[in-house]
Amino acid sequence: MRKKNIRSRLTLITSTIILSFLVVCTGLFYLFLTYFAQIIERVYGIDDDILQPFFSIIGIALVLLIIFALVASILGGFFVSERFLSSVVSFTNQIKRIKNEGLDKRVPIVNNDELDDLGKEFNYLMDDIEESIQKQNQFVSDASHELKTPLAIINGNLDMLQRWGKEDPKVLDDSLDVIKLEVNRMITLTGELLQLTKEFxxxxxxxxxxxxxxxxxxxxxxxxxxxxxxxxxxxxxxxxxxxxxxxxxxxxxxxxxxxxxxxxxxxxxxxxxxxxxxxxxxxxxxxxxxxxxxxxxxxxxxxxxxxxxxxxxxxxxxxxxxxxxxxxxxxxxxxxxxxxxxxxxxxxxxxxxx
The missing domain is CATH 3.30.565.10 (Histidine kinase-like ATPase, C-terminal domain)
Known part of the structure; x- marks a missing residue:
C-alpha cells in the first residue's frame, strides 16, 4: 500500500485556502473598481476610451497579483505544514529513540500547544509503563530473595536427616517439623509476595x-x-x-x-x-x-x-x-x-x- 504524504496534503489544503481567499478578494476588488469607474463615467461624463487603458493596467496588476498570490500561498502552505508537522516529526523520532535506547526517554515539550498535549499524554503513558515494568522486575527479585531462606533451611534439615536422622528419632522429628513449617511458610510467603505489588x-x-x-x-x-x-x-x-x-x-x-x-x-x-x-x-x-x-x-x-x-x-x-x-x-x-x-x-x- 502506497504511503500517503501528510505534508503534501497539508501544503495543498493550506495553499488552496490561502489562494482561494486571495482570488475572492481580488475579484471583489475588481468588481469594486468596475463599479467605481461606471460612477465616475456617469458623473463626470468621461469617455470609455480614456478609462480603457486604466482598466488594462488594473487587469494586468491583478493577474500579477494572482500569480504572486499563488506562489505565496504555496510557500505559506509549506511553512505552515512544516511548522505544525515539526512536533509530529519530533514525536516520531522520539518514539524510535525510545524503541532503540530504552523506556527512560521522553518526548520533549517545547511549544505547549495541542500537539505538545499529545506528547504530554504519551509521556504520562510511558511513565506508567516504566513503573509497571519496574514493579514486575522488583517482584521477581523480591520473590527470589524471600524464597531463598526457607529453601536453605529445608536443604539444611534434609542434610541433617541424611546424616543422623535415620538413627536418631529426635533429629528426625525436629527436622520434619522444621521442614513442614518452612513449606507452610513458603506457601504463605508466595501468596504474600503476590500481594507485594498491590496494596496491603x-x-x-x-x-x-x-x-x-x-x-x-x-x-x-x-x-x-x-x-x-x-x-x-x-x-x-x-x-x-x-x-x-x-x-x-x-x-x-x-x-x-x-x-x-x-x-x-x-x-x-x-x-x-x-x-x-x-x-x-x-x-x-x-x-x-x-x-x-x-x-x-x-x-x-x-x-x-x-x-x-x-x-x-x-x-x-x-x-x-x-x-x-x-x-x-x-x-x-x-x-x-x-x-x-x-x-x-x-x-x-x-x-x-x-
Missing amino acids: DDSNISILSIDDIIERIIHEYKKLHPDFVIEFQSVDGNDILMKQEHFEQVLMILLDNAIKYSREDSKHIVITHREDVLSVKDYGIGIEKEETGKIFDRLYRVDESRENAKNSFGLGLSILKRISEWYKFSVEIESEKNKYTEFILKFNGGKEHE
Missing part, C-alpha cells in the same frame, strides 16, 4: 505475642548457622498488631543481613524486645553514618567491602521499608564502622495502625 489490606491482622515467634525463628537459624551465637532478651515486651507472616519477614530480613555482613571473628547477634521496641544487633562490618539513609534503596551497595561481602543490603531492606510504612512503625539504625550495626523497630504497640 487489613485482613488477618491480629495481636501477636512475638517472643514465641522470635524463639522459633532463632531455633531454625541456629540449625542453619551453628557457628553463630544468637541471643534473645525480652524485658516486658509488648504484643504487636501485625500479620504473623509480615513479622516473620521483618525478623528474617534483619537476621539475614546480620549474618551476611558479620565478621569471621565476631559471629554474634543479639535480639532485644523491650516494651514496644525490637532491636537486632550484629557485631559485623558496620555502616558509615552518612550511608545509613540509603541502605533501604533497592540494590544499593554502601561500599566495596559490602559489595564483596555477599552482595548488598538491597532487596530485603526495601521490603522491610514497605512493611514498616504500611504498619506505621519506625526503623532506626545505629552503627559504627567495623564494630556493630543495630536495627531498632519502634512499634508503638500497633496503636497508630489501629
Whole structure:
C-alpha cells in the first residue's frame, strides 16, 4: 500500500485556502473598481476610451497579483505544514529513540500547544509503563530473595536427616517439623509476595505475642548457622498488631543481613524486645553514618567491602521499608564502622495502625 504524504496534503489544503481567499478578494476588488469607474463615467461624463487603458493596467496588476498570490500561498502552505508537522516529526523520532535506547526517554515539550498535549499524554503513558515494568522486575527479585531462606533451611534439615536422622528419632522429628513449617511458610510467603505489588489490606491482622515467634525463628537459624551465637532478651515486651507472616519477614530480613555482613571473628547477634521496641544487633562490618539513609534503596551497595561481602543490603531492606510504612512503625539504625550495626523497630504497640 502506497504511503500517503501528510505534508503534501497539508501544503495543498493550506495553499488552496490561502489562494482561494486571495482570488475572492481580488475579484471583489475588481468588481469594486468596475463599479467605481461606471460612477465616475456617469458623473463626470468621461469617455470609455480614456478609462480603457486604466482598466488594462488594473487587469494586468491583478493577474500579477494572482500569480504572486499563488506562489505565496504555496510557500505559506509549506511553512505552515512544516511548522505544525515539526512536533509530529519530533514525536516520531522520539518514539524510535525510545524503541532503540530504552523506556527512560521522553518526548520533549517545547511549544505547549495541542500537539505538545499529545506528547504530554504519551509521556504520562510511558511513565506508567516504566513503573509497571519496574514493579514486575522488583517482584521477581523480591520473590527470589524471600524464597531463598526457607529453601536453605529445608536443604539444611534434609542434610541433617541424611546424616543422623535415620538413627536418631529426635533429629528426625525436629527436622520434619522444621521442614513442614518452612513449606507452610513458603506457601504463605508466595501468596504474600503476590500481594507485594498491590496494596496491603487489613485482613488477618491480629495481636501477636512475638517472643514465641522470635524463639522459633532463632531455633531454625541456629540449625542453619551453628557457628553463630544468637541471643534473645525480652524485658516486658509488648504484643504487636501485625500479620504473623509480615513479622516473620521483618525478623528474617534483619537476621539475614546480620549474618551476611558479620565478621569471621565476631559471629554474634543479639535480639532485644523491650516494651514496644525490637532491636537486632550484629557485631559485623558496620555502616558509615552518612550511608545509613540509603541502605533501604533497592540494590544499593554502601561500599566495596559490602559489595564483596555477599552482595548488598538491597532487596530485603526495601521490603522491610514497605512493611514498616504500611504498619506505621519506625526503623532506626545505629552503627559504627567495623564494630556493630543495630536495627531498632519502634512499634508503638500497633496503636497508630489501629
